[in-house]
Amino acid sequence: MARKRRSSAAESLKRRKDGEVSLSQVEEPDSDRRLIAIFVIFFILIPAVSIVVYKVKFADRVIQTETSIRHRGIVKTNISFQEILTEHSKATENSTTRHYDYPVLAYITPWNSKGYDMAKIFNSKFTHLSPVWYDLKSSQGSGLVLEGRHNADKGWIQELRSRGNALILPRVVLEASPSEMLKKKKLREKAINLIVTECKEMEYDGIVLESWSRWAAYGVLHDPDMRKMALQFVKQLGEALHSTASPRNNQQHMQFMYVVGPPRSETLQMYDFGPEDLQFLKDSVDGFSLMTYDFSNPQNPGPNAPVKWIDLTLKLLLGSSNNIDSSLARKVLLGINFYGNDFVISGDSGGGGAITGRDYLTLLQKHNPSLHWDKESGEHLFMYRDDKNIKHAVFYPTLMSILLRLENARLWGIGISIWEIGQGLDYFFDLFHYALLSHQNMIKRYLIRICHVSS
Template identity: 25%
Template sequence: MHDIDHDWMDEVRKNNSDVKIVPRILFDGWEVQASVQFLQNDAWMNRCASDLINLLTRTQFDGAVVELWASVMIQTGGEAVELLIEMLRAWGDAFHKKDLQLIVPVGPPLNPENRPTGMFTPGHFFALSEKVDYVQDFFGCSATYSLSYTQIMTYDYTSKDMLGVAPYDWVDHSIAAVLDRLPEVAGQLMVGLNYYGYEYSGRSIEAVNFDKYLEKLKKDGNKLEWDSKAKEHFVNTGSISIELKLALIFRSSKIYYPSLTSIEMRLNAARKHGVGAAIWDFGQGLNYFTQLL
């Protein structure tokens, strides 16, 4: 862990004592065998959890966002899911005993056709949200959950067509698919919202932050339009030319980028289902997006 700005953390907490500051913990570059061996070895998992908790406590963080679910599910085709759930439940218990939050992002539950991906199911959510023990508080005994929050990556929409970054119906159906008949644990779920955009040109897709978006929007002839199907705004930037050996190929280009309208619609969907919201790449958004939070 590097570049911890404790002065900034103190200033944030001074302005709002309820704010929790939780860093992302990434498990990148692991081979399949290493991931499975880690999940099968209680000593390794316990040592990792202990070291992580000590680090978070020492550096004055309030918990962590542990990114492990999606990579393990993809690597193992879901075969290691029981081991993964067992590990995260154990970690959640260890975190809660130290008054730390454990947040786990998971892959999208539905594909672009709104069919289950198997990446995250109601059964998985129930196992991670189940009440596992009781903690003493001022009012007596109250239940605690395996995880503080599970966050579904509803900004990770993949389609060969230019249908937006996270089409509204897909986001709404994804929330409903995870909750299924589990409304009592809706408070443990967060829907992912993107503050970045994508530029689609032919088969090419490129991430777009606010600088590039504003640059394209200000160009003559470019105008903001509404995609009624995706329920997102986009800028039709016309055509781009790709030079091949003996010819130029022209392809249409669009930039989908969040707007107050698209963000508010997704926040309203979260409210309707009783879930929270998690913003991905907050710094890539426009400053006035915070008006909705």
């Protein structure tokens, strides 16, 4: 382009001398100047201004994304309360990459609305998102009613789908009386029809069903015949969803996740969900959301989910870690809690209960505690005394405790389910992006020593 401009200017000068300059030849240099001006504006000035505006408006985000949790050196056992208070909000907003290769299901609850925002920001770190919206209940008039559509947020779903590919599977809790529903064929069919119809009308990608714990509470699973009917209902619902096309892709079917609780002892009881149940449902269920949390309670204070207990649960379901069906294992989603517990450990009655990340940060700011790493459970905890001089023990997940469970799941070849992302700290999400290779060998040795996980 430059050569053409120099050639044209020399020719014009020659013609001026010769008295042969035409109107078009006189205007040609002006045209060149306009082209240069356009080039400068569009390719130099506008990009430069955009960069300045971006840096001014998003300066904090740029700084935060440049330094990962790995480089900040905060994934460790000897963490301090000051580091947590300083670093917890510095999550890298890289929502396009996920290094964890197995399925990741994240729950979102209406009562912790922060989860809705986290789901949008970190959409692509998850394969499935499950808003807790629905209950299937008994009804005097029609027998069954599906409640919860008023919770559904279509605008939020559309925004999620514009940002990533995570599937939307709302949770449905089966509150209906099982002694009625499971025994009557028409009620079973109606329950399935209500759920599948809701998925079609609301354009969901499927559902997550929670019923096993409800059935156990009703005593249904103690009866062998009722237990068989319960499993058959789950199987039929899965088959109905699998025979229904996904609203986003006619070549794929709707997906079905099923929530199961962990056994409470080293031997399986009649009401426990076991390996035979896993085998029976494996073709009808896309994922089993395993609730490996709530190990402790106010009456029995302690860690949220000890790694030895997690490992025992997986061995009861899947067998030895070095001799399992990998395709079946991949459908098991290890439950990871993003909440903690603040237990009262002095006095006569005990007490306390679940806390969110916001509650945890408030306690750190108020009491400036020393955090202790419990090797046996693989969790951090701290003690404090409240205004009445009553002693408390606080267990809440940290980067190290979560990474330990992610690595354990990776060794087993299983997925992850998170309860729930509105209760966590922002930088937890970085663990699903960074491989943190420098920690993996150390964590593997730790798991082998504590849990006897196969190498």
